[in-house]
Amino acid sequence: xxxxxxxxxxxxxxxxxxxxxxFEIGPxxxxxxxxxxGAGKTSLLRLLxxxxxxxxxxxxxxxxxxxxxGPDDIAALRRxxxxxxxxxxxxxxxxxxxxxxxPLRVQGRDERSYRxxxxxxxxxxxxxxxxxxxxxxxxxxxxxxxAIARALISRPEFLLADEPTGNVDxxxxxxxxxxxxxxxxSGTAVVLATHDAALMDQHDARRLVLAExxxxxxx
Amino acid sequence: xxxxxxxxxxxxxxxxxxxxxxxxxGVTSRALLMVIAIMTFVAALIVGAVGLVRETATQWRTxxxxxxxxxVRPVEGRDIAAEIGKAIEIARSTRGVLNARSLxxxxxxxxxxxxxxxxxxxxxxxxxxLIAVRLAQNVDPDFDSLRAxxxxxxxxxxxxxxxxxxxxxxxxSDAIVIAGFAVLGLVLVATMxxxxxxxxxxxxxxxxIVEVLHFIGAHDSFVAGTFQRHFLAVGLKGGLIGGGAAAxxxxxxxxxxxxxxxxxxxxxxxFLTGQxxxxxxxxxxxxxxxxxxxxxxxxxxxxxxxxxxxxxE
Ligand SMILES: Nc1ncnc2c1ncn2[C@@H]1O[C@H](COP(=O)(O)OP(=O)(O)O)[C@@H](O)[C@H]1O
Ligand SMILES: [Mg+2]
Numbered sequence: 001x002x003x004x005x006x007x008x009x010x011x012x013x014x015x016x017x018x019x020x021x022x023f024e025i026g027p028x029x030x031x032x033x034x035x036x037x038g039a040g041k042t043s044l045l046r047l048l049x050x051x052x053x054x055x056x057x058x059x060x061x062x063x064x065x066x067x068x069x070g071p072d073d074i075a076a077l078r079r080x081x082x083x084x085x086x087x088x089x090x091x092x093x094x095x096x097x098x099x100x101x102x103p104l105r106v107q108g109r110d111e112r113s114y115r116x117x118x119x120x121x122x123x124x125x126x127x128x129x130x131x132x133x134x135x136x137x138x139x140x141x142x143x144x145x146x147a148i149a150r151a152l153i154s155r156p157e158f159l160l161a162d163e164p165t166g167n168v169d170x171x172x173x174x175x176x177x178x179x180x181x182x183x184x185x186s187g188t189a190v191v192l193a194t195h196d197a198a199l200m201d202q203h204d205a206r207r208l209v210l211a212e213x214x215x216x217x218x219x
Numbered sequence: 220x221x222x223x224x225x226x227x228x229x230x231x232x233x234x235x236x237x238x239x240x241x242x243x244x245g246v247t248s249r250a251l252l253m254v255i256a257i258m259t260f261v262a263a264l265i266v267g268a269v270g271l272v273r274e275t276a277t278q279w280r281t282x283x284x285x286x287x288x289x290x291v292r293p294v295e296g297r298d299i300a301a302e303i304g305k306a307i308e309i310a311r312s313t314r315g316v317l318n319a320r321s322l323x324x325x326x327x328x329x330x331x332x333x334x335x336x337x338x339x340x341x342x343x344x345x346x347x348x349l350i351a352v353r354l355a356q357n358v359d360p361d362f363d364s365l366r367a368x369x370x371x372x373x374x375x376x377x378x379x380x381x382x383x384x385x386x387x388x389x390x391x392s393d394a395i396v397i398a399g400f401a402v403l404g405l406v407l408v409a410t411m412x413x414x415x416x417x418x419x420x421x422x423x424x425x426x427x428i429v430e431v432l433h434f435i436g437a438h439d440s441f442v443a444g445t446f447q448r449h450f451l452a453v454g455l456k457g458g459l460i461g462g463g464a465a466a467x468x469x470x471x472x473x474x475x476x477x478x479x480x481x482x483x484x485x486x487x488x489x490f491l492t493g494q495x496x497x498x499x500x501x502x503x504x505x506x507x508x509x510x511x512x513x514x515x516x517x518x519x520x521x522x523x524x525x526x527x528x529x530x531x532e
Contacts, residue, residue, distance in 0.1 A: 051434065071439055071528075079436035089431050093242045097233045102240070106437040111232055118233075131233065150435070 001027045001062060001158065001189055002048065008056030009043055017043050019213040021057070025191065027157070030184040032200050033193040035210030041193040042086060044210065045160050048191065049083050050074050079107065082151030082188075084161040088143045090135040096122065096146050097131040103154045118153060125149045125179070140167040148176065158189045165199055173199055240445045241428055246421040247453040251413065255454060258410045259461025259512045262403055263505040267469050269399035270501045276392035283381050283388075287362075289319070289350040292375040299375075303348055306373040310352050313368070315360030317353045347375075410512060411519040414450060418523035421446060422531075429531070443524040447517055454516025455509075462509035469497040469505075 002025040009018040017040045025031065033041050046052040047059060050066060059066045062077060069077070090099045097118060104114045122128055125145040135143055144167050151159060161180065165173035173196070181203055184190045191208075194200065200207060207218045289306050293299045303321050310319035322330075327349060354360050362380050369376040422429060425446075432442050473496035 049434065075433070075436050075438045078434060083434055085434075089427070089434075091240070091428055091431060094238055094240070095233075095235075098235075098238055101233075102431075103435040105240070106432060106435055106441055108441075115233060154436075 001025055001029075003060040004047075004057065005059075006057040007047065007054045007059055009040075009047065009052065010055050016055075016213055018047075018210075018215075021215045023208060023215060023217070025158075025189060027189055028184070028187050029206070030181070030190045030203075031192070031206040031208055033191055033208045033210070034195060034197075034200065037195055039210040040213060041195075041210060042162055044215075045083075045162050045191070045193055048160055049078060049081050079103070079154060080157050082154065082156035082159045084144075084147050084151045084159075084164050086162040086166065088135075088147040090143060090146055090150070092135050095132045095134055096127055096138065096142075099135065099146055100149045100153055103150060107154070114153075121149050121153055122146075141169070141172050144168055144176070148179070152183065156188065158191075159183060160191050160193075162193045163195070164192065165194060165196060170198075174202060177202060239448060240432070241421075241425050241449070243449050243452075245424045246446060246449040247417065251417045252453050252457045252460075254413045255410060255457025255512060255516060256461040256464075258406050258413075259458045259508060260465050261461075262406045262508045262512065263462045263465030264468075265399050265403050265406070266504040266508055267465065267497050267501050269396050270497065270504060272392055272395045272399075274498070276388055280385050280388060283385055285354050285356070287352045287354065287360075287378065287380045289352060289369065290347045290377050290379060291350065291373065292347045292377075293345045294375040297374045299348060302373050302375055303350065306350055306369060306376040309368045309372060310350065310365065313361055313365040315355050315358040316365075317355045319350055319352045322349045322351060350376075407511070407515055411515055414454075414516050414519040415523040418446065418450065418520045419527055421449075422524055422527045426531070429528070439525055439528045442528060443521050446524045447521050450520035451513060451517045454513040457516075458509035458512040461512070462505050466497075466502055466505050469501065473497060 004021050004023050007018060007021045008016050010016045021044070033044065035041055043052065047054060047066075048061070050061070050069070053067060062080065064073070064077070091102070094102070100122060101111070101114060101118045104118070105111070119128070119131065122131060125148060127142060127145055127149065130138065130142060130146075135146065138146065144164060148161070148164060151161070159180070164180070165176055168176065177192075177199060180190050180192055209216055209218055289310060291299060291303050291306055294302070307319045307321060310316050327346065330349075331346070362378065366378045369378055429442055432445070
């Protein structure tokens with residue numbers, strides 16, 4: 001599904017943040033992406049959802065060389081990928097419900113066709129009674145779950161989550177992890193970026209470890 | 220039953236219709252609304268004024284062409300009265316001429332009064348005499364043969380058919396129409412530039428929203444649409460305000476002469492302001508300008524958003 005070959009990345013004229021990174025991600029797989037803060041986890045995720053282009057090497061995504069994609073191809077591919085941002089990126093003037101429904105609205109779907117689905121998902125992540133609340137009123141954990149729900153609503157084949165447990169207490173972190181594992185079992189490929197070793201110990205899975213710009217695997 | 224269902228459905232919609240993906244306040248401003256209203260007002264005034272000029276010029280030309288004059292200059296050794304008689308006869312026998320009549324001495328002296336003063340004995344001066352020739356409405360008068368016949372048979376008689384005058388008037392009115400359209404074009408370009416400028420600002424202000432929309436798979440056209448909505452609304456609103464104000468102005472100046480003519484000595488004023496009464500076509504033109512401004516606004520914002528998105532990528 002995803003293939004990195006000797007990928008290098010630098011911001012502007014800065015040093016290489018990622019160096020000679022090569023790995024593959026198969027469909028319906030589950031992996032942690034880990035490493036200390038500043039190791040390049042977020043940068044690697046940004047390469048995966050096409051918000052950055054590699055300065056070196058080859059990235060193949062769903063069989064496409066990412067450097068050859070036009071704006072419309074990128075939009076089409078992004079609809080197959082769900083993203084949970086480290087800083088959530090909810091739109092503050094839209095309610096929880098409207099935020100979570102946004103990916104479907106962007107696809108031009110009629111609200112009546114997805115309303116029940118969105119409400120069900122919000123109940124599933126425990127936000128059933130926060131439908132009409134604006135994000136600034138939500139707690140950190142609630143924002144986190146709204147961001148996850150927005151990433152899941154379009155049933156992506158590939159889910160990227162950047163520190164999705166970074167802002168919540170351990171019990172909720174465990175619940176969210178179970179949510180991602182369940183999602184993986186139902187057929188979605190998951191990349192979960194985290195620097196939380198305790199969290200990774202709760203689920204036995206492949207670990208992609210970033211250190212000083214290079215990637216190696218642990219099991 | 221069906222209607223009730225529809226209403227329940229609408230009520231249970233959880234997307235507030237007002238909750239645009241990009242909030243209106245971050246996109247369009249009162250200042251832009253004012254700019255568009257003023258631009259539309261100016262454009263509508265131009266369209267109305269150009270229409271009036273054309274109409275008035277056409278009116279004058281038809282009036283003018285319905286009457287021509289023959290000038291008879293005294294020639295040594297000829298009796299001017301006999302030459303006038305001959306000229307009148309020639310004129311009357313020309314195709315398209317309804318009637319021809321010599322202006323009396325009194326009429327001529329009245330015409331000359333402003334230049335020569337009153338109490339003048341015309342007999343002492345070798346002044347040309349005038350023959351007024353009225354033309355039939357729908358027949359093309361044969362000026363060429365009239366001119367030729369006058370030259371041949373009536374000594375000192377020449378035809379003045381106002382042609383130079385009429386051509387000059389037409390040229391002036393055409394020039395005004397062209398200038399009007401040029402200014403109209405400039406006003407529309409200025410509107411586009413203002414909207415384009417405002418759109419750039421709006422996209423910059425809402426950069427974070429645009430990014431999120433892209434990340435969840437929105438096409439550029441969708442993003443452009445979310446901005447364009449607001450610009451269409453502000454374009455229509457500003458257009459209606461400006462166009463409405465212009466229409467109102469024309470309507471008021473159109474009513475004024477009716478009111479003035481009731482007042483003592485108001486007739487001259489009524490004649491002057493009466494020239495500003497707009498006909499139905501004029502009002503349709505103003506409505507057209509409103510639509511045009513709304514379209515230009517929408518189009519300018521759409522194109523600008525798409526350019527700006529290209530730049531961001
Ligand atoms: N937009 C950016 N411009 C310049 N440097 C950046 C940018 N984003 C991240 N970096 C740098 O890249 C390195 C990796 O950052 P990041 O990918 O955010 O790491 P992580 O997510 O693992 O904490 C850091 O040294 C950071 O300073
Ligand atoms: Mg990070």
